[in-house]
Amino acid sequence: MHRRAVAAALxxxxxxxxxxxxxxxxxxxxxxHLAAECTACHRGxxxxxxxxxxxxxxxxxxxxxxxxxxxxxKTNPVMVSVAKSLDERxxxxxxxxxxxxPGSAPTAAAPR
Numbered sequence: 476m477h478r479r480a481v482a483a484a485l486x487x488x489x490x491x492x493x494x495x496x497x498x499x500x501x502x503x504x505x506x507x508h509l510a511a512e513c514t515a516c517h518r519g520x521x522x523x524x525x526x527x528x529x530x531x532x533x534x535x536x537x538x539x540x541x542x543x544x545x546x547x548x549k550t551n552p553v554m555v556s557v558a559k560s561l562d563e564r565x566x567x568x569x570x571x572x573x574x575x576x577p578g579s580a581p582t583a584a585a586p587r
Contacts, residue, residue, distance in 0.1 A: 478546075499571065506572025509565055516553075519576060531578015534570035541566045 510519065518528040529537060543549040544558035561569070 506568035529573040530576035534574040537570040
């Protein structure tokens with residue numbers, strides 16, 4: 476039940492942000508700033524390698540993956556640490572930024 480409440484609250488938050496184009500632009504800009512660390516491992520050009528690219532992935536999927544790492548449902552030690560260091564706004568900003576980038580067909584298995 477707690478997971479549903481958190482997901483619902485997050486969707487309301489993201490929906491409220493999406494209603495205002497200026498807020499969405501600011502959120503993407505903040506996400507681009509935060510993504511500097513992410514792109515050290517995750518490619519920003521849409522090409523998948525040993526570590527999947529996040530470019531072009533749906534924002535809800537990115538947020539869901541971060542929640543899974545934070546909750547221990549996914550166990551990569553680096554990503555658990557990263558996910559736990561992000562608050563909801565930072566997660567939403569990263570999702571907004573990466574989902575706005577053009578992606579390409581995956582060449583490696585994407586984490587699900």
